[in-house]
Amino acid sequence: MNSNLPLPGLDRAHIIERDEHPISRKNIAHSALKVLYRLNESGFHGYLVGGGVRDLLLGNTPKDFDIATNATPEEIRQLFRNSRIIGRRFKIVHIRYGREIIEVTTFRAHHNALNEIDDAAPRRQIRGLDSAHSSSGMILRDNVYGDIDEDALRRDFTVNALYYTVDHFRVLDFSTGMDDLRARQLRIIGDPVERYREDPVRMLRAIRFSAKLGFTIEEATQRPFRELAKLLKSISPARLFDETLKIMTGGHAVATFAQLSEYHLGHFLFAPTLKALTQADDTWCKLVDLALANTDKRLAAGKSVTPAFLFAALLWPVLNTRLGQLSNTDGNQHQHFVQAANQTLAEQLEYTAIPRRFTAASREIWELQYRLQRRNKRSIESVFNHPRFRAAYDFLLLREESGEELDSLGQWWTDFQIGDTKRKSEMIAAVSKPRKRRRRRSKREPPGVT
Ligand code: ATP
Ligand code: MG
Secondary structure, three states: OOOOOOOOOHHHOEEEOHHHOOOOHHHOOHHHHHHHHHHHHOOOOEEEEOHHHHHHHOOOOOOOOEEEEOOOHHHHHHHOOOEEEEOOOOOEEEEEEOOEEEEEEEOEOOOOHHHHOOOOOOOOOOOOOOEEEOOOOOEEEEOOEOOHHHHHHOOOEHHHOEEEOOOOOOEEEOOOHHHHHHOOEEOEOOOHHHHHHHOOHHHHHHHHHHHHHOOEEOHHHHOOHHHHHHHHHHOOHHHHHHHHHHHHOOOOHHHHHHHHHHOOOOHHHHHHHHHHHHOOOHHHHHHHHHHHHHHHHHHHOOOOOOHHHHHHHHOHHHHHHHHHHHOOOOOOHHHHHHHHHHHHHHHHHOOOOOOHHHHHHHHHHHHHHHHHHHOOOOOHHHHHOOOOHHHHHHHHHHHHHOOOOOOOHHHHHHHHHHOOHHHHHHHHHHHHOOOOOOOOOOOOOOOOOO
């Protein structure tokens, strides 16, 4: 154990003392404080870092608390019974407190530290070594442990590279994080082109944080976007799905979407939707806008949102474009729907690997549109009792709100839900009376409209 040893790299920090910053322990989760104290008491150095420190300095409530330390994953694992080592791109330790998880990472050096091994006088001994690059300069594995100053400089944005310690309650800044925070701007650390080549997802992160925090993206930080956007093609659909989910469920989906288009990055996540929207009428554009706005509103009100609903909305223009194309081919309406839904989902999966549970639910929401519209006497009750009824009903309201003409169908289902048993029976009886069937079918009509 390295008890009482001074922490290498600390001398490079600009130190912000307790009375010069607003962070109070009151605003930090107990579990995170526990981890920080336990690390320090065990001879290591633990720091709160990343979004947690950034958000606390801004007076916002952090989403979660990340901790960085000079203890190795194995050492952390030994200190905390309730921990496990995980890691796809790099090893991290998850410490669980009830439903809360504190993520702890070991200080990592920038991958260039690899080169230092060949230097006659390496700056420091490198404790762990496991790093790899693709031919384009992208980091594939990133497990070179380093000192705190190196850990700071391999982070993405200056405002994400601030450290808070319970030792004298200081904030440490190794770049220009505090200045940029005051100027409310996102600045990438180091050479922008090099940093995006290492990890193109940083471009998406810039946009996500800018929308979330209301920060501008500093000029040199945004300049390479247009030229380097194509590097996003090399990112796995699984990682792009994770990022997409953060974009859509971060509470600022509308702003992020607008910025993704502004910077020409949206095509690497939502190409099918954007393409369909350029050929679509206002209704679909409005439906997508409303779905994003509703998501932000729901999250602001502390309600939950489901990715299945969002993808159902985002892909609605694609699904309907496909249905239009299939309308003159062989097969009945249901077969066309199944085919169009399959194609739509398959196409989107090339960009973002949406887990199956979500695609299955999106498909059900779409399919229920068909049944909600048909109001078949025998199936009204079963539609109503369908586990996905509520989402499908909300989706129906969204379609009406975006201007689709559905003969007050939303109101019908609203009345049906609030009606007592007698009223429900009357409503079922009324719709099942033979109606004059109007054969009106346009290319744009949703699945199952007859
Ligand atoms: P959020 O509020 O979304 O959690 P965050 O800044 O905490 O924001 P995380 O994705 O939780 O973002 O990452 C934690 C920290 O890890 C970041 O603040 C940043 O310092 C670092 N980091 C994350 N992803 C990258 C990346 N792709 N490149 C460099 N540093 C990164
Ligand atoms: Mg975080």
